Amino acid sequence: MIRLEKVSRDYGENKVVHALDHVDFEVSRGERVAVMGPSGSGKSTILNLVCGLDDPTAGKVIVDGVNLAALDDDARTRLRREKIGMIFQTFNLLPTMSAIENVSLPLRLNGLSKKEAELRAGAMLERVRLGSRLDHRPDEVSGGERQRIAIARALIFSPPVLLADEPTGNLDSSTGEEILALLDDLHRELNTTMLMVTHNEEAAAHCDRILRLRDGRVVGLTGAALPAGEGR
């Protein structure tokens, strides 16, 4: 589903920083992989490359059989609209929009009517147990609820790929555990391929495998690849 072939990403011109250095790995359909490593090890860079918001300096990034280097900006945007859901450490909800508007936004960008989009967004928010918070804005709900809104937004169009950047990083441990349990449930339901950047070993334990990075290099890949759909 996701394959990185000898991917390098350098930043800067004079003093070059190697954010990623010849990284090779593959994630199968339905598999969940945690990406771990200290700050600056290149974890977030991997996510940016996989969703096509950033380009590798060398190597290939292949998502669902398509080499992203071959896609122009519009085609990558379409890829994100149709195949990639994203959740972030800081939730990244639009502050002026209500929960239901935030969740329906990807559908509306895909051309659905407001009515149809909000109908589906409402159902999705019910699914993440926020049925009573539809018209609340992000600043009117708790951190855990915000992340649940963000998860609803990421999964509203049933993307085959979910990218998660420290989804529990800004939450206390019990709320974090709740979020991870929710992700487990949704994974059982939707069989979404997930790449999750995290510092948290407990969060990583929810994944099938753990990719460890240091200074832009893969220093370890633990856990056996499990057949699709058999996540823990």
Next chain:
Amino acid sequence: MDKQLLKDTIVTVVDSLRAHKLRSVLTLIGVIIGTSVVVMVGAVLTGLSERVAQISEKSAPNVVYFTREERIGPSFKQPTAEERQRKDLTYEDALAIAELDTPMAVSPQKIRGSYGPTANKPVMTFGGREAINPLVLGVWENFPDIVSVKVDQGRFFTQTERENRVEVCVIGSGIARQLFEDDSPLGQNVRIDGRIFRVVGVLEQASGEGVIGSDDLDERIVYAPFETIARQYPEIKGVAIVVRAQAGRIDEVTEQATATLRIRRNVPADAANNFGVNRAEAVFEIVQQIILGLAAIVVPIALAGLIVGGVGVMNIMLVSVTERAPEIGIRRAIGARKRDVLTQFLFEAVTLTGLGGIIGIALGFLFAYAIQFIVDFPAAVPLWAIVVGFLSSAAVGLVAGMWPAIRAANLDPVEAIRGG
């Protein structure tokens, strides 16, 4: 962009404006002022123009006055040396014009008094009362057919009275009030400069509408037979000649009468007229041109105000792009294309200034009608002012929003999500 997306964009934009109310209002002040000035100026000029047209309609269409001086009526200009040396127009000139085929009616006119204020006004009395600044016109009996003169009581004088130089007169309603109050003036003898005239008619009261306020000229007029005035006032040498043409033939009549006068006054072919040719309509045409000229100056000035508003909009939009960088980044991350972001920001700018335009138009209406209410002036908001006001405000948004929108669309999503 399909219809649904358009609708959604508008909803998004309105939401976003609602979220920044104070800023939106501040941004809009320039646009609101610019648009309201366009509408107000349009309303005032149109009102003025309509009023002038009404008066022009009322005051003797198809009539031309030939005079010794260049212009009739009150003038701030002293006559030139050339004008002062001119020969008077004569009774015989009037007869010559009357013999042309085309005119409908011709009358010579001797004037005792002045259109404007004067030190040498005629003294007109009855009993112990005196009329205020009367204007005595010696004319032919056909004068009511030339200029719209309506007799309210009694009658106009007759051809026989004129030919026999009978001392009769028809007086304006103002003079009737001043000399007779509520009594009937008919058959009464008044004194004009000491000579006795019998009142045979009273004119209809003037409607009282000038360009601004009322004009009392009709109120203080006294018509008397031309021949009578000519005998009583031998010192008034010249005449004015008043000619009325059939509808639509005024140009032809003016041309022919002018040619006749030029021949009679020996004007060389290449020289200018040595007499005045005055047409009521021509005067109003000049006024209309002045109004158009004013519009041509004032409207662009108001539009310049709009441009200043546009600079404000651009400034605020640039700030907004920087401030909302994370939002832009998020949108891009979850599937908005560059052109979706561009369209969103352009739409915001156009909606913002268009909204300002609508508020400005509403304010312009208010001001225009306030003016009408306060100074009794016919302000009418013309369609062009609304269209120009709205379109130019929307255009300001489009132009001012372009650069910020391009910047927003080209932000690096990864950087933008982190806050620019």
